[in-house]
Each structure stands twice: as C-alpha cells, then as structure tokens.
Amino acid sequence: MLKIINGGIETLVEDWPGRLGYLGKGMSASGAFDNVSLGLANVLVGNPSGEAGLEITGGFFEAEFTDDHVIAITGTDMQPTINGQAVPMYESIKVGAGDKFKVLHIGPVGFRCYVAVAGGVDVPAYLGSKSTCIFGAYGGFDGRPLTPGDEVVFGAPSADLNALAGRKLAEGVVPELTNQWVLRAIPGPNTSPDYATEQGMELLFSRVSKIQHTSNRSAYRLEELPAEFFARTDGGVGGSHPSNIIDHAYAIRGALNICGNTPILLVADGPTLGGYMCALNVINADLWKVGQGAPGRDYIQFQLSSQDEAIAERAAQKKLLSEASLA
Amino acid sequence: MSQGKFNVILDTMAETPSRLEVLFRQAGDGFLQVEYGREQRALLQDSFRMLAVNDIIMGKEVKGLIETVPGIRTNLLHFDPEQIGVEALIDVVKEAEDSLPSIDEVVLPSRLIHLPIAFEDSETKKSVARYLKEVRPDAPNCADGYNLEYMAMCNGLTVDECKQAVLKTDWFDSGGGFWPGGAFLWPMDPRYAIVVPKYNPPRTWTPEGAVGIGGPCVFTYTTPTGGGYQLFGRTIPVFQFSCKHPMFADGPFLYRNADRVRFHEVSEKEVVEIYGHVHDKTDYTYEIDEGEIKAKEYLEWFNSEEVQKGAAELKAKQAEGTKKAPRL
Numbered sequence: 247m248l249k250i251i252n253g254g255i256e257t258l259v260e261d262w263p264g265r266l267g268y269l270g271k272g273m274s275a276s277g278a279f280d281n282v283s284l285g286l287a288n289v290l291v292g293n294p295s296g297e298a299g300l301e302i303t304g305g306f307f308e309a310e311f312t313d314d315h316v317i318a319i320t321g322t323d324m325q326p327t328i329n330g331q332a333v334p335m336y337e338s339i340k341v342g343a344g345d346k347f348k349v350l351h352i353g354p355v356g357f358r359c360y361v362a363v364a365g366g367v368d369v370p371a372y373l374g375s376k377s378t379c380i381f382g383a384y385g386g387f388d389g390r391p392l393t394p395g396d397e398v399v400f401g402a403p404s405a406d407l408n409a410l411a412g413r414k415l416a417e418g419v420v421p422e423l424t425n426q427w428v429l430r431a432i433p434g435p436n437t438s439p440d441y442a443t444e445q446g447m448e449l450l451f452s453r454v455s456k457i458q459h460t461s462n463r464s465a466y467r468l469e470e471l472p473a474e475f476f477a478r479t480d481g482g483v484g485g486s487h488p489s490n491i492i493d494h495a496y497a498i499r500g501a502l503n504i505c506g507n508t509p510i511l512l513v514a515d516g517p518t519l520g521g522y523m524c525a526l527n528v529i530n531a532d533l534w535k536v537g538q539g540a541p542g543r544d545y546i547q548f549q550l551s552s553q554d555e556a557i558a559e560r561a562a563q564k565k566l567l568s569e570a571s572l573a
Numbered sequence: 574m575s576q577g578k579f580n581v582i583l584d585t586m587a588e589t590p591s592r593l594e595v596l597f598r599q600a601g602d603g604f605l606q607v608e609y610g611r612e613q614r615a616l617l618q619d620s621f622r623m624l625a626v627n628d629i630i631m632g633k634e635v636k637g638l639i640e641t642v643p644g645i646r647t648n649l650l651h652f653d654p655e656q657i658g659v660e661a662l663i664d665v666v667k668e669a670e671d672s673l674p675s676i677d678e679v680v681l682p683s684r685l686i687h688l689p690i691a692f693e694d695s696e697t698k699k700s701v702a703r704y705l706k707e708v709r710p711d712a713p714n715c716a717d718g719y720n721l722e723y724m725a726m727c728n729g730l731t732v733d734e735c736k737q738a739v740l741k742t743d744w745f746d747s748g749g750g751f752w753p754g755g756a757f758l759w760p761m762d763p764r765y766a767i768v769v770p771k772y773n774p775p776r777t778w779t780p781e782g783a784v785g786i787g788g789p790c791v792f793t794y795t796t797p798t799g800g801g802y803q804l805f806g807r808t809i810p811v812f813q814f815s816c817k818h819p820m821f822a823d824g825p826f827l828y829r830n831a832d833r834v835r836f837h838e839v840s841e842k843e844v845v846e847i848y849g850h851v852h853d854k855t856d857y858t859y860e861i862d863e864g865e866i867k868a869k870e871y872l873e874w875f876n877s878e879e880v881q882k883g884a885a886e887l888k889a890k891q892a893e894g895t896k897k898a899p900r901l
Contacts, residue, residue, distance in 0.1 A: 269651060270642040270748060271826050272755040272795075373824070382753050382796070384814055434581030435598035435606040447579045482613040485788075492613050493757065493790075495642035495649035495750055497604035519644060519750025519757075527601025550578075556602035557654045 247312040248363075250396040254349070255304030258378040259367050259386035259398075260284065260514075262296040265375035269518040274498055276377035276385060276514050279303075279463060279537025280358050282421055283321035285567030287362030290318035290338040290413050292404040295567035297366035298376035300392075302359045305351035307392075311341045315400060316364040316410040322356025322423060322538060324349035336420055338364075340411040355423035357540040364403035364410050381464045381515035414573040419566065425544045426454065427535045429528045430551035430559070431502070436491065436523035439477060442504075446475035450509070450525060451548050459542035466511040466536055468546060471504065484521055493521045500528035500536075502548075511536060511546075531559035584663050591676040592622060597663050600649065603639075605659055607648045607666055615645050615789065617759055617875075618676060620747040621868045623648055624831050625679040629669040638662070643748035643830060645759070679868035681831040685743070687860040688793070688834055691841040692736055693719050694807040696780040701804065704776045713899035714772065720803035724786065726898040728767045729890030738765035739784075739805065739836055744791050745866075746832040754795035754812030756828040763875065764883030768891060773901040775801035782807045782844070784836075793834075808836070809847045809857070818855040827859070831866065 250257075262284055264277025278284035278301055285295035300307075305324045318338045319326045326333050326349045333339055341347065349359060369376050369387055378386025387396065403410060431451075438444045450471070458467035481490025489504040496503065496512050501524045503510045511528065513536055528536065529551050539546060565571075583605075586595035593610030600606045609619050620643070627643050630650075637656025642649040652662055673679070698718045705715050714723035725735040742765040744758035751757075760766040771787040776799050779785070783794040785802025792802050795812035811827040813820075820827065850857035874880060 266651075267640045269640060269649075270750055270830070271824075272750050272752045384753065432599060432601050433579045435600045435608070437581050438577055438579040440611070442579075444577055444579065483615055484613050492615050492645055494606070494644040494647040495748075497600035497606070497649060497651075500601055517751050519642065519748075524600070527604065529602050553599065553602055553654070553659065560602065560655060 247400070248398040249310045249312060250392045250394055250398065251310060251346070252306060252308040252394060253392040253396070254302055254307035256380070257300055257302045257307050257392045258380060259298050259369055259376055260301045260378060261298035261376045264377045264514070265373055265379070265385065268373055269495060269498070272518055273373065273382065274379060274515050274518055276375070276379040277499075278360065278377075279514050280321055280360065280534040282534040282563065282567065283358070283360045284362065286336070286415060286419070286571065287318040287320040287360045289567060289569060289571060290320075290336070290415070291316050291362045291364040292410045292413075293362060293364065293366050297362065298369065298386075299360050299362040299367060300398075302349060302361065303357065305349050308346065308348040311343065311345045311347065313343045314407055315341050316403065316407050317341055317347075318362050319359060320362075321359035323353045324351060324359045325353070326359070336415050338411055338413040340407060352540060355425060356538045358537050363400045364407065365401035368399040368401045379515050415571055416573045419571045421534075423538055427539050427544060427546050428549050429532050429535055429546060430555065431526040431528050431548045432551055432553060432556060433526050434524070435497070437525055441477055441523050442475055442525055443477045446471070446477070447525070449475065451550055454545045454547045455509075457539050457541045457544050457546055461541040463513065464515040464517070466513055466539065466541070466546075468509045468511065470507040471509060473507070475504075475507070489522050491521060491523050493519055495519045496524060497527055500530065500533050502526045502528070513537075529556035529559060531556065531563045583659065586667060586670060589674075591674070592670070593619065595666075595670060597666070599659070602654050603652060605650045605652065605662055607650065609646050613646075615759070617745055617747070617761065618868065618872060619646050620745070620759070621679050621681060621866065621871070622673070622676050624681055624748070626666070626669045626673055627830075629672060630665060633665060633669070635662070635665050638665075642750060644750075645747050645757070676872070677869040681866045681868070683831045683833055683864055683866040684829065685833045685835060685862040685864050686827070687862075688808045688811070688836050689839040689844055689847065690739070690784060690806045690808045690836040691839055691844045692806040693721065694841040694844065696807055697783055697804045700776065700779050700783065703778055704772075707777060708774060712772075712901070714803060714901055719805065721805045723898065724767065724769050724803050724805060727769045727891070727894050728887070729892075729894030730767070735767060736805070736838070738767050739791075740838060741765045744834040746828050746830060746834065748830050749826070749828060752795060752798060754826050754828070755792060756832075758791040758793070758834055760789060761833065761871075762880070764880060764887055766884070766887065769803045770901050771801040772803070775799055779804065780807065782809060782848070784808050807841070807844055809844060810851045813852065818851050818857070820859050833866075
C-alpha cells in the first residue's frame with residue numbers, strides 16, 4: 247500500500263488504452279497521457295504494458311510505502327528519492343515498509359513522470375478501465391487526483407519481488423524528451439479545399455506553436471490561426487464563425503479542433519462531440535509526446551504523415567512496450 | 574474528388590433519391606468519418622437513415638470496429654487499424670448503405686421517455702445568478718434570473734408560448750456525446766422548433782438535471798458542469814454514476830440512440846422529490862413506452878401542408894424576434 251503524504255500538483259491513476267467504446271455516451275478514453283512512459287515502467291516491474299500506474303504531473307508528490315514492493319519510475323526526471331536518497335529512473339527497484347518516496351518538480355524537459363508498481367494499482371475498473379477522467383470526475387481513484395491520507399492498494403506481482411528487482415531497459419529504448427515536439431499527423435476530416443485553404447493547411451503543417459499555459463488533460467491549446475486559414479466566410483447552419491459546423495463526433499484522442507481561430511488538440515479527457523471543424527489527427531503512436539509537452543514552455547510542430555506510416559508506428563510502439571525492450 | 578496534398582476524401586457514394594452523397598473522410602489512423610452530403614444541413618430524415626444504417630453495421634459485428642458515434646449528419650467509426658484496414662471498413666459501410674435502398678423502409682426502434690420538468694426552478698435560478706455574479710454581470714440573456722425571457726424574445730414568442738413549444742414537440746435523440754450520458758435532442762415537430770444562441774462566454778456551473786437549449790438542440794445536463802445552453806427548467810436524473818437504481822443496472826446511461834423524449838410540466842417540489850427516489854431510495858419508476866419511428870409516416874406528416882404552414886409561421890416570428898433580441 248502507498249499512503250499519500252502530498253498529492254503534488256496532480257497525480258492520477260491511469261492505464262492504457264483507457265476507456266474505449268463510450269465516445270457515443272460522452273465519455274472520453276482518458277488513459278495515460280504519455281503511454282510510452284507508463285508502458286515502459288510496467289514492463290520493468292513485470293506488468294502488462296497497459297496496467298494502471300501513477301501519472302505525476304508537475305511534481306511535488308510524496309508518499310510512504312507500507313510494505314515491500316518493486317517499482318519503476320519513468321518519464322520526465324523529477325529527481326525521485328527514497329528516504330532522501332536519489333534513486334535511478336528506468337530500472338526496477340525494491341522498496342520496503344516505511345520507505346518514503348518523493349519527487350521534486352519538472353526538469354528542463356518533459357512534464358509528467360510515471361510510477362508503476364509490480365501488480366498494478368488495485369482500483370475497480372469503471373466501464374472497462376482504471377483510468378481517471380479528471381474532466382468528468384470518474385474512474386481511477388474516486389475520480390479525482392490523490393490527496394494526503396489516501397491509501398493506494400496494489401495487486402499481486404507477476405513474480406517474486408527479488409526476481410523483478412534490478413531490471414533495466416536495453417540501450418536506445420528510452421525515448422528522448424525535448425522542448426520542441428514534432429507530432430506526425432494525418433490531415434482531416436475538415437481540411438482543404440472545402441474548410442481550410444491550401445495555404446492555411448501549409449501554415450498549420452509548417453509553423454511552430456507554443457503550447458498555451460491554459461492547456462490540460464482535456465485540451466492542449468495552440469496559438470491562433472489567421473483568418474486566411476479558412477476557406478469559408480461562415481459556418482452556415484452550424485454557426486456564424488467559419489470554424490463552426492453542425493455538431494459531429496471528435497476523433498479523440500489526437501484530433502485538432504479549430505475553435506474560432508484557436509487550434510485545440512483534443513487529448514485524454516477531451517469532449518467527444520461538438521460543433522467545431524477538425525483539421526488533423528496526431529497519429530496514435532505520437533500521442534505520448536503531447537503529454538510530455540509543458541504548457542507555457544514547449545513548442546509543437548506538425549509533420550505530415552501517411553496512414554501506412556501511422557500503422558507501422560503503432561506496431562513498432564507495441565514492440566517497444568514489451569519485454570523485448572528489457573536489457 | 575480533389576487531388577491536393579490535403580485531400581482527405583478517401584471514397585464517395587453517389588446521391589440516390591433517398592440518400593445524400595456519402596463522403597468517406599479520413600480522421601487519423603483509427604477513425605473514419607462518414608459524412609452525408611456536402612452542405613451543412615440538419616434534417617432528422619438524415620439522422621433516421623444514418624441510425625438505421627448504423628444498426629446494420631453494428632449487427633455485422635465487424636472485427637476491429639471498436640464503436641460508432643453518430644452525429645446529425647456524420648457517423649464516426651472508431652477502429653483498430655491493426656485488425657481492419659480503412660478500405661475494408663469503407664466496404665462494410667457501402668454494403669450497409671446499399672442494403673437500405675429507400676428511406677421508406679427505415680423503421681427505428683424508438684422508446685418514448687416521459688420526463689417531468691419544472692420550469693423556472695430554484696437550482697437553475699442559482700446557476701444563472703452565479704453566472705451574473707462571476708462571469709458576466711451585464712448578460713442580456715439573464716433577465717429576471719432565468720433565460721426563458723430571452724429565449725422567448727429570440728423566437729418572437731411569449732414566455733408561455735416558449736414553454737408550450739418545449740412541451741408540445743417530442744425530442745429525438747440523434748445520438749449521444751460531449752458529456753457523460755449526454756444526448757442531443759432535436760425537435761420532431763418543426764412548428765415548435767425554437768432556436769437560440771449559446772451563452773457568451775459559457776457558464777462555470779450548471780446543476781444536475783438542468784434543461785437547456787442551444788441552437789435548435791435540447792440537452793439535459795447529467796452531472797454538475799459548465800455549459801453554454803440557455804436554461805429553462807429542471808428534470809429528473811438521466812444518468813447515474815453508481816448504477817444503483819435498477820434502471821441503470823446495465824450502465825450509467827438512460828438514453829439510447831433514436832429514443833424520443835416528451836416533457837410534461839410538474840412542480841419543482843415533485844422534481845426534487847424524485848431525485849431522492851432515484852439516487853437514495855432507488856425506487857422511482859421511469860415512465861418509458863416501447864415504440865418505433867416509421868420514417869415514411871414521419872416524413873409524410875412532416876411535409877404535410879398543415880405542419881409546413883405552422884413551421885413557416887414560427888420561422889417568420891423568429892425572424893422578427895432575432896432582430897429585436899440583443900446579441901450575446
């Protein structure tokens with residue numbers, strides 16, 4: 247068990263691929279914002295790569311283990327310590343009763359770190375997933391971030407703890423974090439020539455945009471687009487702005503909504519349906535990068551991708567998040 | 574089909590007498606958008622047909638198809654591209670479309686859900702007051718502590734006529750989405766199809782059960798949340814996270830696609846009491862009639878002289894009202 251001393255800025259229970267199959271009921275998939283980091287942490291502790299772990303956003307999380315466990319810490323380096331001593335990331339380590347785990351704050355790159363515990367987080371699955379939807383306050387640990395006094399329970403490890411401890415990743419497996427994220431994306435469904443101009447789409451795929459500080463697990467906001475982006479003067483019956491259309495379902499996670507002139511990437515907890523055009527979709531294999539982009543600090547650039555590339559990258563990611571990645 | 578670098582239309586099906594042109598638009602590596610027609614139009618006949626085709630697609634139990642999300646003129650197919658290719662999925666949709674040659678054959682299972690509503694209730698009043706205090710003190714849509722006055726003004730109606738419009742039409746569930754348990758309810762009788770703008774900017778809080786309208790579409794708020802629809806009353810729970818009440822034994826959702834909702838007016842006291850019987854005692858009996866919609870019959874009625882005459886009269890009033898109502 248883990249007793250929470252300080253929940254930090256926002257620490258959530260998340261799994262992967264999250265809660266699929268309820269978009270038409272208004273429920274987004276949620277799930278780990280950086281599924282690669284969660285997946286690698288799980289592989290290190292002997293869990294299936296989609297098992298639920300802790301997603302620590304921003305930092306300042308502190309908690310005490312009440313018994314023996316094997317854990318792995320991945321994602322951004324928040325200078326994790328056990329009882330004040332620095333501990334390595336990206337390898338499985340043994341912790342014991344009374345050990346105090348603590349992280350500081352984000353470093354120069356990345357925004358979220360992940361903690362997997364052998365056996366996974368033991369919260370009831372809600373509609374097929376242990377993920378928290380913070381926007382709708384359901385799933386995970388009572389539908390909310392962890393707060394002081396919470397007690398997080400873990401499942402049974404897949405093997406003896408001593409056998410699981412000390413596992414490391416093969417060289418080259420850990421993805422590189424940056425401040426300028428290149429997101430491969432497929433245009434559509436609302437694009438040129440009918441919704442946006444060819445030049446507008448070229449701009450969208452060539453410019454570098456700062457992630458706005460108002461971004462969260464539902465939406466990553468980018469810098470405004472000029473009026474010339476739009477191929478129409480208004481949205482007809484959908485509304486007065488050319489970004490308006492009659493409500494349609496959003497292909498989340500990863501759809502880029504154009505709300506007025508503001509492009510908004512709909513991510514983990516995003517709305518599932520609404521009346522704004524969607525100009526592109528970040529490929530599934532690159533969604534993890536968005537979760538490591540720090541609002542107010544990092545930049546996003548879209549790069550044109552094909553369906554074939556996207557599907558090949560899905561398969562490559564599945565292989566990466568398996569025991570094949572262990573050293 | 575355009576040949577540009579950003580062309581996303583993967584395939585099309587030609588228009589037929591009973592169906593608009595079908596456009597298959599790519600939406601990333603796990604989604605396909607099926608769009609009906611090139612014009613933005615909101616007509617229930619499109620929704621009827623799309624839901625019927627959607628049922629055919631779902632009945633095929635296609636391997637790799639995770640879910641479908643119908644809107645009013647688009648259907649979004651969510652799939653696992655490692656299990657089914659997008660071309661194969663398009664073929665599934667084409668086959669389903671071809672198997673339904675005419676709108677006349679569309680019959681949808683459609684329950685009629687009776688929901689009590691209290692107009693001008695105190696929870697809605699709190700929500701509107703909070704908006705005036707915290708978000709926009711000069712909001713012209715919040716006269717007298719509610720939005721009904723503004724709704725009436727926009728449509729060239731009196732407040733009472735506006736309430737009657739809500740009660741006199743059935744509301745068609747064209748599909749769910751946006752918020753947990755949320756459904757988009759469209760007026761079936763065009764003689765009562767009131768239309769209003771949305772809040773500008775949106776609210777920060779709406780109570781559970783609040784009923785609002787934005788554009789032509791009614792939404793019953795399932796949990797406390799923000800929101801942008803004009804509020805006019807409060808109904809009973811249509812969603813339950815805990816699934817304690819027998820109505821929610823199979824999941825937290827009340828609505829199914831193609832359901833119809835009919836509101837009847839009750840006192841606020843009655844609505845509030847029902848909350849206790851749904852959430853605590855779990856012994857409230859929802860009033861739901863099984864039924865169906867026959868598209869042919871509906872369209873004959875919809876296109877009849879009497880209905881179209883009434884619809885035109887409302888449109889004329891709305892044109893006048895829109896001129897007078899302050900912009901948000």
